[in-house]
Amino acid sequence: MNDAASHALADDDETSVTLPSSCTLRDSLALKALLLDQLALGVNLLVDGSAVERIDTAGLQLLAASARDIGERKQRMRWSGASAQLRAAASRIGVSGLLGLPSDEAGPR
Amino acid sequence: MTIDLAQFQDAFFEESRDAVDTMEGALLELDAKGADAETINTVFRVAHSIKGGAGIFGFTDITDFTHTLETLLDELRGGRMALSPRVSNALLRSVDVLRTMLGAAQRGEPAASTESAALHDELLSIVAVGTCDGPTGTHAAAPSATSARPRVQDPARWSIHFRALPELLTRGNDPVRLFNDLAGLGSLEVRPDFERLPPLSRLDPEVCHLAWQLVLATNLPRDAIDLIFEWVEGDCEYVIEQLPASDTTAVDDPHPEEAAAPVDAVPAAAAPKRQPAADAGAQAKAATNGDAGSIRVSIEKIDDLLNAVGEIVITQSMLQQLAARVDGADAERLRHGLTQLEANVRELQESVMRVRMLPVSFVFSRFPRLVRDLAQRLGKQIRLQMTGEQTELDKTVLEKIGDPLVHLVRNSIDHGIELPDVRVAAGKPPEGTVRLHAFHKGGSITIEVSDDGAGLDRERILAKAVSRGLVDARDVLTDDQVHDLIFLPGFSTAEATTDLSGRGVGMDVVRRNINELGGTVELRSERGKGTRFIVNLPLTLAIVDGQLAAVGEETYIVPIVSIVESLQLRPGMVSAVAGEAEVFSFRGEYVPIVRLHELFGAPPHAADLFEGLIMVVEGDGRRIGLFVDALLGQQQVVIKSLESNYGRIEGVGGATILGEGSVALILDIPGLIRLASTRPPSRRVA
Numbered sequence: 001m002n003d004a005a006s007h008a009l010a011d012d013d014e015t016s017v018t019l020p021s022s023c024t025l026r027d028s029l030a031l032k033a034l035l036l037d038q039l040a041l042g043v044n045l046l047v048d049g050s051a052v053e054r055i056d057t058a059g060l061q062l063l064a065a066s067a068r069d070i071g072e073r074k075q076r077m078r079w080s081g082a083s084a085q086l087r088a089a090a091s092r093i094g095v096s097g098l099l100g101l102p103s104d105e106a107g108p109r
Numbered sequence: 110m111t112i113d114l115a116q117f118q119d120a121f122f123e124e125s126r127d128a129v130d131t132m133e134g135a136l137l138e139l140d141a142k143g144a145d146a147e148t149i150n151t152v153f154r155v156a157h158s159i160k161g162g163a164g165i166f167g168f169t170d171i172t173d174f175t176h177t178l179e180t181l182l183d184e185l186r187g188g189r190m191a192l193s194p195r196v197s198n199a200l201l202r203s204v205d206v207l208r209t210m211l212g213a214a215q216r217g218e219p220a221a222s223t224e225s226a227a228l229h230d231e232l233l234s235i236v237a238v239g240t241c242d243g244p245t246g247t248h249a250a251a252p253s254a255t256s257a258r259p260r261v262q263d264p265a266r267w268s269i270h271f272r273a274l275p276e277l278l279t280r281g282n283d284p285v286r287l288f289n290d291l292a293g294l295g296s297l298e299v300r301p302d303f304e305r306l307p308p309l310s311r312l313d314p315e316v317c318h319l320a321w322q323l324v325l326a327t328n329l330p331r332d333a334i335d336l337i338f339e340w341v342e343g344d345c346e347y348v349i350e351q352l353p354a355s356d357t358t359a360v361d362d363p364h365p366e367e368a369a370a371p372v373d374a375v376p377a378a379a380a381p382k383r384q385p386a387a388d389a390g391a392q393a394k395a396a397t398n399g400d401a402g403s404i405r406v407s408i409e410k411i412d413d414l415l416n417a418v419g420e421i422v423i424t425q426s427m428l429q430q431l432a433a434r435v436d437g438a439d440a441e442r443l444r445h446g447l448t449q450l451e452a453n454v455r456e457l458q459e460s461v462m463r464v465r466m467l468p469v470s471f472v473f474s475r476f477p478r479l480v481r482d483l484a485q486r487l488g489k490q491i492r493l494q495m496t497g498e499q500t501e502l503d504k505t506v507l508e509k510i511g512d513p514l515v516h517l518v519r520n521s522i523d524h525g526i527e528l529p530d531v532r533v534a535a536g537k538p539p540e541g542t543v544r545l546h547a548f549h550k551g552g553s554i555t556i557e558v559s560d561d562g563a564g565l566d567r568e569r570i571l572a573k574a575v576s577r578g579l580v581d582a583r584d585v586l587t588d589d590q591v592h593d594l595i596f597l598p599g600f601s602t603a604e605a606t607t608d609l610s611g612r613g614v615g616m617d618v619v620r621r622n623i624n625e626l627g628g629t630v631e632l633r634s635e636r637g638k639g640t641r642f643i644v645n646l647p648l649t650l651a652i653v654d655g656q657l658a659a660v661g662e663e664t665y666i667v668p669i670v671s672i673v674e675s676l677q678l679r680p681g682m683v684s685a686v687a688g689e690a691e692v693f694s695f696r697g698e699y700v701p702i703v704r705l706h707e708l709f710g711a712p713p714h715a716a717d718l719f720e721g722l723i724m725v726v727e728g729d730g731r732r733i734g735l736f737v738d739a740l741l742g743q744q745q746v747v748i749k750s751l752e753s754n755y756g757r758i759e760g761v762g763g764a765t766i767l768g769e770g771s772v773a774l775i776l777d778i779p780g781l782i783r784l785a786s787t788r789p790p791s792r793r794v795a
Binding site (some may be wrong): 025026027028029031032035036039053054055056057058060061062064065068070089092093094098107 | 237283314560
């Protein structure tokens with residue numbers, strides 16, 4: 001990943017994670033490790049995707065798998081922020097709903 | 110099956126270099142004519158093809174770079190970004206960076222560099238700005254490909270089932286981009302299928318585990334959809350079916366992933382168009398081989414073949430000489446057979462020679478970019494005209510003529526073409542013209558580099574030559590002789606040297622390089638009207654049509670292309686100029702006499718000028734009368750490099766083996782003229 005992603009406990013039952021600016025195939029191993037670390041905590045997940053400048057299917061697929069895993073544990077994943085690029089890409093391949101992302105107002109191009 | 114992909118790497122690099130050349134040509138076309146969809150598509154295809162190949166071989170830096178390049182091109186293609194000078198320059202710089210990256214990767218070095226990283230960032234920044242701003246200032250206001258398209262009452266609806274194969278992502282393909290392209294055709298509804306998405310802990314992040322059911326409403330024909338899927342052929346399964354007009358099936362569930370469309374929703378009758386990439390080797394081959402109508406063969410193999418043919422020519426020549434001495438009933442049949450053999454061998458030789466021939470466009474293709482960049486840097490307006498690009502020339506000659514031609518073109522741009530205001534003041538159009546023209550002339554090829562610029566300044570050249578002691582101030586020189594001075598080592602008349610062509614180390618090197626190819630360069634210039642360099646080159650370095658000349662026991666071969674005339678001198682025709690060199694009058698000019706036996710120390714049979722023959726030969730615009738004992742036959746000879754088999758000899762271009770098995774030297778006439786001019790002149794008059 002290009003940027004150092006950070007995470008911290010938001011409160012007792014929620015952990016937060018900041019997605020790096022690049023969440024592409026090239027960054028996918030590191031992103032998977034980051035998300036696995038968070039999921040291992042077994043709490044709700046607060047994701048900050050406001051810094052995401054580049055994201056592709058590989059990155060979205062990791063987020064989708066995380067969201068589904070969290071959902072299956074009856075926990076929730078919510079967003080403190082999501083960049084336009086992130087929302088547009090997620091909407092384009094139809095994963096906005098699973099991710100619980102705010103809708104991309106401009107709509108996918 | 111395990112395939113060693115390394116064996117395909119060289120082909121990948123070779124193909125990619127060709128592809129980058131194509132990309133450069135298309136970008137220059139875009140630069141000149143503005144954005145047009147077909148040309149952008151061409152560039153996109155090239156970038157995609159390099160990305161795919163780089164992905165197969167694991168050159169991730171190249172994959173990443175071309176991926177971003179593709180993203181930018183996609184923005185252009187979709188009309189979401191304007192082709193501004195910044196975009197145009199960045200795209201052209203991408204060509205340079207890609208060439209460097211490919212070179213580094215081929216050498217086994219990291220492909221990424223500071224330069225590539227900086228340009229990559231710039232491309233990303235352009236994409237980011239373009240995405241936000243669009244061609245008209247704001248993306249929201251920018252007409253998208255969809256909205257710009259005229260609406261038709263009932264667009265056709267297409268059901269597309271798309272499932273990624275494991276390699277899709279690592280081959281540089283991305284469904285986000287793919288669906289963006291589809292959305293550009295009309296209205297796209299997307300329903301993902303997460304059925305095969307494993308838990309995060311078991312997920313291979315480089316494999317796409319998703320499938321999609323899409324519905325595309327578009328007025329465009331099916332071909333437009335197929336064209337988009339062409340990019341992912343082999344990396345996915347997909348089925349495209351037109352929905353009946355009454356079918357209103359839509360992906361209208363706001364959370365479609367919770368009710369993922371079953372795969373069997375795809376009509377059973379429509380067999381999936383499966384393009385499994387089961388055999389990576391076959392994929393690599395397909396990616397690098399181009400069309401099946403041609404194969405790539407290394408030049409070494411062709412040269413081996415050519416050498417073998419050369420040996421056959423020599424053997425056949427020996428047999429013919431032997432046959433001439435054979436008597437008896439079968440002698441005539443033997444000679445007839447050998448004549449037939451000679452014809453067949455010549456045909457074989459010409460066929461092999463043709464394999465080595467490439468069109469001059471191989472070299473010319475670099476000039477549009479060169480002229481554009483230099484003109485931009487110097488603030489000049491220059492139009493490049495190229496003709497005769499399909500004229501064919503030997504590959505080795507072509508490779509070696511590239512740099513001298515670049516220097517001549519740079520010289521024309523830097524020193525020839527004037528600044529626009531200077532041109533206008535001189536009554537010329539502000540835009541200057543540089544012309545490259547190639548054509549066959551006899552058994553050789555001529556490439557002319559001309560401009561309609563200021564022409565050479567005779568007085569400045571003379572003044573410089575006198576100040577450097579190259580000529581005497583009292584010498585009377587013709588215009589051609591003055592112009593020829595610029596080919597002297599270290600000669601430069603530039604007011605200030607530039608990094609283009611004014612270091613004064615150029616023109617002599619240009620002439621030397623061309624001479625080393627067995628060619629010549631001449632210059633014609635007219636003050637205020639322009640300059641023309643005329644480069645004459647042999648068609649090939651492998652064979653030469655030669656005139657055999659005898660000097661004592663030795664036989665020399667003079668390239669026929671250099672011979673003006675052969676004659677026998679009579680008493681009274683020879684005189685000495687200023688009591689120095691022997692000369693004779695030939696077509697209104699005095700031509701110096703050079704005794705070949707004196708240059709090479711070969712005892713002659715004819716020491717007297719009136720006993721032997723004079724061959725008037727020409728090189729680099731200068732003539733000499735070469736004195737030899739006698740002329741023998743003419744024949745095509747196979748050139749063997751003396752330099753690689755023995756060493757370099759001034760005035761000798763190579764050697765060959767004659768029919769009787771003896772070795773004969775092939776004269777390099779321009780070199781011989783230079784050599785003769787450094788020797789003390791002959792003072793004997795006859």
